[in-house]
Amino acid sequence: MDRRQFIRLGLVGVGSSIVAPKIVLGGVAKQQMAGGVYHTADAPGRWDKKVSSHLPNIEVQKEGDGAIVKVLTRHTMEKYEHYIVKHMLLDKDFRFVDEKMFDPLKDKEPASEFVLENYSGAIHVLSVCNIHDTWMNVAEV
Known part of the structure; x- marks a missing residue:
């Protein structure tokens, strides 16, 4: 050359x-x-019957210039056989914000709470199941 x-x-x-x-x-x-690498309510891919138990539910409570983001995935925690591994927050540009890991032997349900300071805009929440992949939902802060 x-x-x-x-x-x-x-x-x-x-x-x-x-x-x-x-x-x-x-x-x-x-x-x-969507529907392949991660799943959403509109694009559940091969897991179309799993939306209700895997899609993270998001509640946003405004607190001054920030917010408290509460996340719940309505999923059972069946020891290490089948459980939600973690919740992860990404900002409007899909950059990592925070995460919470779950221990299925200690955590009764996959619920997490995140405090966001000086943030507004879309927040993407991922819920990762050890069998049924990663699920994403979005809320406005």
């Missing part, structure tokens, strides 16, 4: 690293991931 080809390939690589994430996170792949 000569120097000019090397430079062209380098420029193509840099360009694709800038454009590709915007395409993926801009909605094209995000819509395709």
